[in-house]
Amino acid sequence: MKIAVCVKSVPDTEAKISILADQLTFDHAGIKFITSPFDEYAIEAALQLKERYGGEITAFSLGGEEVVEVLRNTLARGVDNGVHIKDPEFAGADPLTAAKILAAAIDGGDFQLILCGQQGVGGDNSQVPAMLAELLDLPQATLVVALEIEADKFKAHCEIEGAHQIVQGTLPAVISTGKGLNEPRYPSIKGVMAARRKEIVIKDAAALGLSGQLTASQRKVKLIALNAPPARPSGKMIAGDPATQAHQLARLLREEAKVI
Amino acid sequence: MTENILVWVEQRNGQIRKAAGEVLFEARRLCTGSGGKLVAFLAGGNVAQLAATLARYRTDKILVADDPSLESYSTERYTEALVCAVKKENPRYVMAAHTAMSQDLIPRAAARTDSACVTDITELREENDVLRAVHPMYSGKVLGVFELTSPLSFLTLRPNVFPPDLPDEIHESEMEQLAFNPAPVRAQVVATVASTGVKVELSEAPIIVSGGRGIKGPEHWPMLQELCDVLGAALGASRAVVDAGWIDHQHQVGQSGKTVSPKLYIAVGISGAVQHLAGMSSSKVIVAINNNPDALIFQSATYGIVGDCLEIVPKLTSACRTLLSES
Numbered sequence: 001m002k003i004a005v006c007v008k009s010v011p012d013t014e015a016k017i018s019i020l021a022d023q024l025t026f027d028h029a030g031i032k033f034i035t036s037p038f039d040e041y042a043i044e045a046a047l048q049l050k051e052r053y054g055g056e057i058t059a060f061s062l063g064g065e066e067v068v069e070v071l072r073n074t075l076a077r078g079v080d081n082g083v084h085i086k087d088p089e090f091a092g093a094d095p096l097t098a099a100k101i102l103a104a105a106i107d108g109g110d111f112q113l114i115l116c117g118q119q120g121v122g123g124d125n126s127q128v129p130a131m132l133a134e135l136l137d138l139p140q141a142t143l144v145v146a147l148e149i150e151a152d153k154f155k156a157h158c159e160i161e162g163a164h165q166i167v168q169g170t171l172p173a174v175i176s177t178g179k180g181l182n183e184p185r186y187p188s189i190k191g192v193m194a195a196r197r198k199e200i201v202i203k204d205a206a207a208l209g210l211s212g213q214l215t216a217s218q219r220k221v222k223l224i225a226l227n228a229p230p231a232r233p234s235g236k237m238i239a240g241d242p243a244t245q246a247h248q249l250a251r252l253l254r255e256e257a258k259v260i
Numbered sequence: 261m262t263e264n265i266l267v268w269v270e271q272r273n274g275q276i277r278k279a280a281g282e283v284l285f286e287a288r289r290l291c292t293g294s295g296g297k298l299v300a301f302l303a304g305g306n307v308a309q310l311a312a313t314l315a316r317y318r319t320d321k322i323l324v325a326d327d328p329s330l331e332s333y334s335t336e337r338y339t340e341a342l343v344c345a346v347k348k349e350n351p352r353y354v355m356a357a358h359t360a361m362s363q364d365l366i367p368r369a370a371a372r373t374d375s376a377c378v379t380d381i382t383e384l385r386e387e388n389d390v391l392r393a394v395h396p397m398y399s400g401k402v403l404g405v406f407e408l409t410s411p412l413s414f415l416t417l418r419p420n421v422f423p424p425d426l427p428d429e430i431h432e433s434e435m436e437q438l439a440f441n442p443a444p445v446r447a448q449v450v451a452t453v454a455s456t457g458v459k460v461e462l463s464e465a466p467i468i469v470s471g472g473r474g475i476k477g478p479e480h481w482p483m484l485q486e487l488c489d490v491l492g493a494a495l496g497a498s499r500a501v502v503d504a505g506w507i508d509h510q511h512q513v514g515q516s517g518k519t520v521s522p523k524l525y526i527a528v529g530i531s532g533a534v535q536h537l538a539g540m541s542s543s544k545v546i547v548a549i550n551n552n553p554d555a556l557i558f559q560s561a562t563y564g565i566v567g568d569c570l571e572i573v574p575k576l577t578s579a580c581r582t583l584l585s586e587s
């Protein structure tokens with residue numbers, strides 16, 4: 001079974017984000033980049049399927065230099081191949097652009113399954129998987145928390161508010177993974193050593209046949225500013241013994257904030 | 261310029277989702293400003309009667325795809341129906357609530373029509389005649405502002421953020437069936453299993469009471485549940501207690517859980533890690549109950565109590581019960 005996994009390199013969730021003077025980008029200096037946490041479930045799902053059915057896993061990541069470490073780490077977990085998609089033309093790609101680029105890289109690779117995370121943490125768009133499925137003309141299941149693969153069929157439990165939807169479909173398909181699907185493994189020392197010897201293939205716009213097609217001016221969504229959120233007004237601390245505190249709070253919620 | 265808006269109205273079990281109602285109200289506000297037409301689009305099996313109730317959102321038109329093949333959800337079939345509705349109505353914006361199902365459907369429809377797509381929007385504002393959408397990023401540390409200049413944009417709105425209006429009981433609206441050709445699909449929902457132990461669902465709940473490691477153990481959930489029952493609140497949790505196995509993941513609020521925006525969020529024994537804040541910092545009023553006066557959560561709190569939550573919460577429950585029974 002040939003499996004593609006899309007991994008996104010994102011700033012560590014603890015990172016301080018300093019917006020630069022252009023108001024469109026943030027300072028990468030001193031920021032640690034990590035595999036987007038939801039993509040870890042996608043990688044783990046691919047590894048488990050390979051253990052069961054054999055095959056080959058290729059990880060695709062679009063981005064700048066921050067991607068290299070994340071791809072190495074993905075290879076160290078046991079993924080076979082890494083493809084780093086980078087080109088100055090692709091900088092700042094919005095989700096539809098990213099999906100088009102990933103689709104171009106994945107298309108024709110004869111993959112039975114394309115795994116994504118449910119959401120790239122930080123950008124928090126949750127768009128790329130469904131877009132990728134459309135562009136590759138494949139069925140999809142998103143926010144998957146349980147997955148079974150049998151021959152050319154899949155059965156996925158998709159989390160929706162207050163329920164699970166069980167989706168059945170045929171492969172090839174695009175699946176986006178949610179928390180709870182599995183317990184992602186850490187890379188082993190042996191894996192880390194092996195990953196050093198693996199080659200990361202680099203693809204640019206020309207190699208993907210996309211030169212001049214997905215540049216900033218051609219995109220549909222225009223980011224015009226990154227702003228700091230307004231500071232929350234400073235709060236009120238409620239003093240006294242527990243009974244007084246509880247009573248005061250209930251009263252403030254009712255009479256001042258009017259929320260109960 | 262008149263800018264028509266088409267709203268995909270999400271329904272489940274014969275009920276319009278509350279968050280879909282909020283989107284209809286917001287779309288109505290925008291249409292009133294621009295002179296555009298508001299079209300509500302409802303897809304499903306046997307939904308004609310439900311569709312008629314949408315008139316009270318002061319829609320100009322209700323478009324219905326009522327077909328047995330839409331009874332259970334399929335991304336491909338719903339995408340086809342939605343895109344068919346979009347082609348017919350030619351709106352400037354397609355809007356939906358930001359929910360699990362819209363995450364599955366809306367980006368796919370946007371890709372099929374090669375259009376702009378912005379998800380999880382917390383603010384829409386008109387500036388110099390263009391619509392701008394605000395989407396929180398990086399755990400809420402940054403607000404991204406996007407300008408919607410494309411001829412067609414798909415937008416999903418965060419639940420509980422856009423204020424509901426008063427529905428209008430008597431409004432009349434044009435109603436039309438969408439002629440729709442259900443082609444075969446490759447994937448489809450075959451069953452829906454309701455989660456057990458969820459009394460009030462988190463993402464649409466007006467009030468949430470969440471517990472963290474400070475509640476000391478799963479034996480104290482009933483204490484929080486009682487406060488939930490008095491307030492009509494949903495029960496939330498930090499990741500630490502989900503990972504510890506005290507409660508199911510569906511209760512988790514935060515970066516790797518649910519994003520919520522209730523009018524009142526009560527954080528009990530939660531330290532206020534940035535990944536937790538990511539999921540709840542757009543709540544209107546935040547209450548923190550924590551025994552550590554230096555806990556980060558107090559920086560985001562509207563009201564803070566320093567104390568032992570095991571002592572405070574039962575007293576708060578009875579204070580609320582008394583206060584609410586007086587009125």
Ligand SMILES: Cc1cc2nc3c(=O)[nH]c(=O)nc-3n(C[C@H](O)[C@H](O)[C@H](O)COP(=O)(O)OP(=O)(O)OC[C@H]3O[C@@H](n4cnc5c(N)ncnc54)[C@H](O)[C@@H]3O)c2cc1C
Binds near residue numbers: 475513568
């Ligand atoms: C990639 C990533 C994603 C994450 N996603 C999430 C997420 O989605 N949601 C989430 O919540 N976290 C998430 N986290 C984890 C987050 O960093 C914190 O570890 C977690 O939120 C801590 O949970 P907590 O506040 O319950 O526990 P602690 O941090 O242990 O805090 C417990 C608090 O309880 C207080 N306390 C103790 N005893 C009492 C008492 N008797 N009365 C009152 N207060 C008391 C303490 O003072 C302390 O402030 C994520 C982390 C990472 C790295």
Ligand SMILES: Nc1ncnc2c1ncn2[C@@H]1O[C@H](COP(=O)(O)O)[C@@H](O)[C@H]1O
Binds near residue numbers: 008009124127
């Ligand atoms: N730049 C990227 N490179 C590789 N995969 C990506 C990229 N952006 C998004 N994805 C994939 O799409 C998923 C959802 O991302 P998003 O739509 O950005 O929230 C991620 O979890 C990844 O699996």
